[in-house]
Amino acid sequence: MTKTSEVTVRKLPPVTHLCVVSMALVIGAGVYMVSEIPSNPNYSIVFLLVGLSILIFVINAFLLVNVKTFNWKVFLQVIKWTLLAYCVISGVLIYIFVYDKMSGKSLDLLIASLVLFALNVPLNIAFTVARYQ
Amino acid sequence: MSELLAEEVRVPNSEPDEFQIVPKVGLIFVGVAVIALLVAVSTNSLWAIDFFHVVGGAAWTILDLFLGFVLGPILGRLSIPARAEFTKRFMPKMLLIMPTVVLCTLAGGFQLAKHEGRLIAHYPDHPWLVASYIVVAVMALVALGLLEPANVAVLFELKKPTPNGEVIAKLMKRFIYSAGVTGAMQVATLIIMTKLATS
Numbered sequence: 553m554t555k556t557s558e559v560t561v562r563k564l565p566p567v568t569h570l571c572v573v574s575m576a577l578v579i580g581a582g583v584y585m586v587s588e589i590p591s592n593p594n595y596s597i598v599f600l601l602v603g604l605s606i607l608i609f610v611i612n613a614f615l616l617v618n619v620k621t622f623n624w625k626v627f628l629q630v631i632k633w634t635l636l637a638y639c640v641i642s643g644v645l646i647y648i649f650v651y652d653k654m655s656g657k658s659l660d661l662l663i664a665s666l667v668l669f670a671l672n673v674p675l676n677i678a679f680t681v682a683r684y685q
Numbered sequence: 686m687s688e689l690l691a692e693e694v695r696v697p698n699s700e701p702d703e704f705q706i707v708p709k710v711g712l713i714f715v716g717v718a719v720i721a722l723l724v725a726v727s728t729n730s731l732w733a734i735d736f737f738h739v740v741g742g743a744a745w746t747i748l749d750l751f752l753g754f755v756l757g758p759i760l761g762r763l764s765i766p767a768r769a770e771f772t773k774r775f776m777p778k779m780l781l782i783m784p785t786v787v788l789c790t791l792a793g794g795f796q797l798a799k800h801e802g803r804l805i806a807h808y809p810d811h812p813w814l815v816a817s818y819i820v821v822a823v824m825a826l827v828a829l830g831l832l833e834p835a836n837v838a839v840l841f842e843l844k845k846p847t848p849n850g851e852v853i854a855k856l857m858k859r860f861i862y863s864a865g866v867t868g869a870m871q872v873a874t875l876i877i878m879t880k881l882a883t884s
Contacts, residue, residue, distance in 0.1 A: 572830035579825060583818040586795075587811075589804045630837065633707070641788055644719060648726055648792055652799060673829050680834035681841045684852045 564622075564683055565615035570608050571676035577605035578665040578672075585658055598661050605668050609675075616679065627682035634674035642666040704773045706840045711781040718785050726796055734800060738793030742878065744786045746871045748779075749824075753864035765850070773843050776836050783828065791821065803881070810884045817877045824870045827863045835859045 581601035585593045616622075649662055725733035760768055794817075798804045803814055835856040842848045842856075 568830070568834065572826060575830055576822075576826055579822045583815075583822050586804070587815040587818060588806060591806060626841070630841075634837075637784070640719065641784060644723065644788060644792060647723065648795060651726060652796075673833070676830060677834040677837050680856075681838045684838055684842060684849070684856075 562621075562683075564619060565612070567612055567616055567679040568676055570612040570615075571672045571679075574605045574608040574612065575669060575672045577601045577608070578668045581605070582662060582665045585662060592658065595657055595661075602661055602664050602668070605665075609668060609672060612675070616675075623682045623685035626685045627678045630681045631674045631678035634677045635670070638670040638673050642670040704777060704840075704844075706777055706837065706844065707780060708777050711778065715781050715785050718789060722789050722792055726792065729796075729800070731797075731800055734793050734796045736793070737789045738797050741786050741788075741790035741793060742874075745783075745790050746874060748783070748786070749867050749871045753868050757860065757864060769843060769848070769853075772839065776840055780833075780836060780840070783833075787825075787828070810881055813877050813881055813884075817874065817881075820870050820873050820877065824867060824874075827866055827870075831859045831863055 578601065581598050584601070585598055645666055646663055649659060654662065721733075722737055725737055760771065763771070795804075798814060802808060803810065805811070808814070839853055839856050842852050
């Protein structure tokens with residue numbers, strides 16, 4: 553097997569898939585909460601979606617940390633800048649929700665959703681780049 | 686496109702360092718756009734909010750449809766070196782343009798809907814608004830979960846002295862598979878937005 557094919561076929565945890573599932577759960581929670589404005593959504597549903605998303609993110613990070621052969625240098629190089637970018641994007645959205653006088657559980661859950669979003673996207677980008685290095 | 690790239694496993698790269706993955710000059714424009722968006726929201730100017738939503742949304746839809754159905758097939762018929770050269774100049778710009786355009790569209794749209802009282806659940810056209818949230822959610826998942834990571838990874842590969850065509854081909858497949866989904870979602874967006882604008 554050549555070095556070329558090794559980078560495309562080597563076995564790694566399903567980080568991209570788990571990131572997409574985690575993101576889908578928080579985006580789903582966000583869509584549900586916003587669609588219920590101005591009344592309060594069913595918080596059990598939202599807590600379940602956000603909780604599952606957090607759980608998947610933690611499992612994903614754990615699986616990735618335990619990978620032996622991985623280009624961590626490139627991974628860290630990419631994740632630090634993408635984290636900065638997505639923190640700015642999430643920050644702007646949080647500012648808008650706060651500006652719109654959203655408060656209580658709804659605001660807390662939207663912030664949690666945006667934090668998860670700002671973690672999942674950089675993790676996915678950095679993993680995709682580093683896995684082929 | 687991907688099959689053609691895969692045929693040549695190693696694509697010689699004559700000038701490996703000639704491009705920046707994130708164009709630094711472009712960051713100035715992104716910064717200006719984000720600050721202007723925040724000013725528009727903070728001043729609650731209907732015109733400014735509408736401007737960000739309409740201009741951002743139009744750019745997002747047109748770029749997606751044009752890339753997926755016009756430029757994509759043309760690129761697929763170009764020679765591998767020509768495709769690599771185009772990608773090196775084009776994708777770094779898209780890396781800055783798309784997130785900025787999406788942020789302006791969504792933030793502007795949310796504020797516009799609030800301004801016009803359309804966010805409220807008993808608003809007559811509220812189901813159309815919820816449909817637009819779902820469409821945006823699907824597009825966000827495709828763009829952020831699949832396309833943007835592939836975009837950045839392709840640029841890193843093209844930065845190498847000898848880019849690996851197999852890796853590029855594998856990543857580019859994501860663009861081909863998602864073009865149909867993105868196109869369908871953008872057409873749905875056009876239907877929903879024209880319905881909301883005329884109701």
